[in-house]
Amino acid sequence: MKTRPLAQDKSRYKVLTRRTLMLGGIQAGLVGTLAARMYYLQVLQADKYKVLAEENRINVRLLAPQRGRILDRFGVPLAVNQQSYRVVIVAEQAGDIDSTLNAIGTLIPLGDNERHRVLREMKRKHSFVPIMVRENLSWEEVARIEVNIPELPGVQIEVGRNRYYPFGDRVTDITGYVAPVAEKELTGEAVMELPDFRIGKAGIEKAQDLELRGTAGTSQIEVNAFGRIVREISRDDGRPGEEIATTIDMALQDFTMRRLRSEESATCVVIDVVTGEILTMASSPSYDANTFTQGLTNAVWGALNTDPHTPLNNKAIQGVYPPGSTFKPVVAMAALESGMITADFRVNCPGVFTLGDHDYHCWQHRGHGTLDLHGGLKNSCDVYFYEVAMKIGVDRVAAMANRLGMGELTGIDIPNERPGIIPTRAWKLARFGQRWVDGDTPSIAIGQGYIAGTPLQLATMLSRIISNRVIVPRLVRAAGVMEPGKPFDPDLGAKEFATLDFNPAHIAAILSGMNAVTNEQGGTAYAARITDPGMEMGGKSGTAQVKQITAAERERGIKKPEQQPWKDRDHAIFIAFAPVGNPRYACAVVVEHGIGGGKYAGPIARDVLRECQRRDPSRRVPPDPMIVAAAEPSVGAPGSPTPPPEKTP
Known part of the structure; x- marks a missing residue:
């Protein structure tokens, strides 16, 4: 058995030592770079990334402002905001959507157009987002849905607010009415794209629209990694619209x-x-x-347009x-x-x-x-x-x-x-x-x-x-x-x-x-x-x-x-x-x-x-x-208040 010379072993040791030092230096450099980056991110840029993290965790949502009332010369309300009810469905909880919609249809009127709209919205929205099935439910319709809620998985009743005209057709030519914003009416304001936002289309509602609108509010919502709402952190309802007093008695x-x-x-x-x-x-x-405001059917719209007495015109x-x-x-x-x-x-x-x-x-x-x-x-x-x-x-x-x-x-x-x-x-x-x-x-x-x-x-x-x-x-x-x-x-x-x-x-x-x-x-x-x-x-x-x-x-x-x-x-x-x-x-x-x-x-x-x-x-x-009395909405009921009886002049 031959042995290596001592000089050869020492040479090999020197090579190993240099490699070790080189690798150690590289590792030390990497660790130092990582430490420096971590210091930069966690100390020097802490505020910036804290804001970004909060923005991912917290969503700020616009809230439609409450529209101002329209009054007569003595303060009698001609246009008000009334509590309304709508039925919504959550896809991930509903199971068989068609069966659930059929069940709802046996309790309240539900047209084919409404069914198709619900199915379209479900395809483009997250499964946990509530989809509106029908709004402006009467008190009787709300009661029928609530009684059958245990047999309607994923179905809920939500409370909203819509425009209501206590005197119906007796003052429409003056107040006008509100409706959703048409595409050609969009001005770039984010609030105008909210699904429940309405603008004036005729009468004082249109002429005084900016004054009646008010200022939009905001709601800070905490969401998880999937975008699901965890809780509401804060809420600012904004500034309600101005009240407009008319000259009308x-x-x-x-x-x-x-x-x-x-x-x-x-x-x-x-x-x-x-x-x-x-x-x-x-x-x-x-x-x-x-x-x-409650949803105009094609039949009603056609009848109004073809009536020889021109009810849509303010004569x-x-x-x-x-x-x-x-x-x-x-x-x-x-x-x-x-x-x-x-x-x-x-x-x-x-x-x-x-x-x-x-x-x-x-x-x-x-x-x-x-x-x-x-x-x-x-x-x-x-x-x-x-x-x-x-x-x-x-x-x-x-x-x-x-x-x-x-x-x-x-x-x-x-x-x-x-x-x-x-x-x-x-x-x-x-x-x-x-x-x-x-x-x-x-x-x-x-x-x-x-x-x-x-x-x-x-x-x-x-x-x-x-x-x-x-x-x-x-x-x-x-x-x-x-x-x-x-x-x-x-x-x-x-x-x-x-x-x-x-x-x-x-x-x-x-x-x-x-x-x-x-x-x-x-x-x-x-x-x-x-x-x-x-x-x-x-x-x-x-x-x-x-x-x-x-x-x-x-x-x-x-x-x-x-x-x-x-x-x-x-x-x-x-x-x-x-x-x-x-x-x-x-x-x-x-x-x-x-x-x-x-x-x-x-x-x-x-x-x-x-x-x-x-x-x-x-x-x-x-x-x-x-x-x-006619100007006061019925207590606790989402539908129209009972108007005063007709009087013969």
């Missing part, structure tokens, strides 16, 4: 809607001529805003009608202010006005004889106003109509108002490429032909004549609600409106003629007068022709209005003010296809103005207890 609005329902289709507006506040603006038939601001003889005060004011006639200007009415080879008939075929302005208004003599309009010309009439708020937007503080039409020579040339001819003017004199306006414009026109100021109607009350127990200030909320600088004698002449219409025997609306002392009204009736009467029809004999189809009958229109001695309220009523203004629209104006004066706050009429 809900008791008067309720009375007006009930009164209008005596006709197939009608509308009524009352304006305070001092403040410009609208006390009632009713359009009948209307629709229940709650159907939009007060969207209905455009020839004003008929209610336009005669405008013609009178234009003639008086131009200086081309005085109140003593007299015209002989033989029953027809002839211009060239065309005859323009007066409604009174035997004629009225010789009349001044007072008699012309009292008897609504067409020939009188044919003569006056021909004397001053269409452009003077149009200029006065514009000053009085017709042919343009009034500026009311809700959307979708229509401007109507006030024709001029330039308008006809631009619209039809034809020159204005003398034969066009007589029709304008009696509110027919090319002319058209809304009921709100008619009420505004009368308000401006009475007040001699540029009244701008409004529905939002700047001064808030009228608080009980405080002294009544009749001018509270009045604005500084520009003056029209009309001659007071001219205003008095027109109002005197309108007073004669209702309060002097022989006036066209004498039968519709208010007989209560101190509440008397002045008015002006009008009939807006819907269908042109041909010469052949005239020869054969015109059918009585009642014999014509409803859609071919003339509109009945009436404007009025009260009380006569000190006018405070201006009213406009349109009864679609109602035949005669004094006979059909006049009594409505009479009843509404009498009730309006009876409810004047200066008379300190107590709140209507039925109205107050």
Whole structure:
């Protein structure tokens, strides 16, 4: 056996020692690097990674703010937030989803669309996330689900909050309604993408949407590694939306809607001529805003759209009608202010006005004889106003109509108002490429032909004549609600409106003629007068022709209005003010296809103005207890409160 030399062993030892030192150095370097990195992460960057860890553990979720209420002028709620109930299902607990949905469907109505939506959402969401099956459950439906919960795995009842309109269709045209945000309405705000967030789509809900929304809140939720909610750490409900006080007197609005329902289709507006506040603006038939918040079916939507009575339109601001003889005060004011006639200007009415080879008939075929302005208004003599309009010309009439708020937007503080039409020579040339001819003017004199306006414009026109100021109607009350127990200030909320600088004698002449219409025997609306002392009204009736009467029809004999189809009958229109001695309220009523203004629209104006004066706050009429009760949701019940019983006007 050979042995290695000692020198060779020492050389090998030196090589091993160098390798050991090298490996040790590398290990020491790695350990040092790791230690340095750990020091960097755990000490120097501790705050940063603590925040990141917390963000993974804690989710911050937006909460939809509580929407502000809408109130009437006395504080009666017109739009509120009501507790609602919905049934949800958790997929991981439900087992056989189809069987569970079938079981739910035996307890509450559940359509195919709702089933398909639930199945779609389950495919794109975690199995532990609750899926809404149906919302806005009635108390009876909640009870049926709760009783059967043990046989419905994964099914729960959740409490939410939705918009509720206590008076249904009686005030929808004013409040409007809310609905989910459409894709085209998204602005990038995160809160608008919340599934339970709603925005205003019409009326005050839309016009005051930003004020009513409030500010979104936040909820800090602790979740585990799988995203499952462990607990809520903190909650900030945000700032609720502002309360909006309207100018509406809900008791008067309720009375007006009930009164209008005596006709197939009608509308009524009352304006305070001092403040410009609208006390009632009713359009009948209307629709229940709650159907939009609770889920509108295709059948209901189709019925609303195809109804010939146009319930989806607010007729007060969207209905455009020839004003008929209610336009005669405008013609009178234009003639008086131009200086081309005085109140003593007299015209002989033989029953027809002839211009060239065309005859323009007066409604009174035997004629009225010789009349001044007072008699012309009292008897609504067409020939009188044919003569006056021909004397001053269409452009003077149009200029006065514009000053009085017709042919343009009034500026009311809700959307979708229509401007109507006030024709001029330039308008006809631009619209039809034809020159204005003398034969066009007589029709304008009696509110027919090319002319058209809304009921709100008619009420505004009368308000401006009475007040001699540029009244701008409004529905939002700047001064808030009228608080009980405080002294009544009749001018509270009045604005500084520009003056029209009309001659007071001219205003008095027109109002005197309108007073004669209702309060002097022989006036066209004498039968519709208010007989209560101190509440008397002045008015002006009008009939807006819907269908042109041909010469052949005239020869054969015109059918009585009642014999014509409803859609071919003339509109009945009436404007009025009260009380006569000190006018405070201006009213406009349109009864679609109602035949005669004094006979059909006049009594409505009479009843509404009498009730309006009876409810004047200066008379300190107590709140209507039925109205107050109707505004209060039923205690403990998720469904609609029971409305007050119908009353016959």
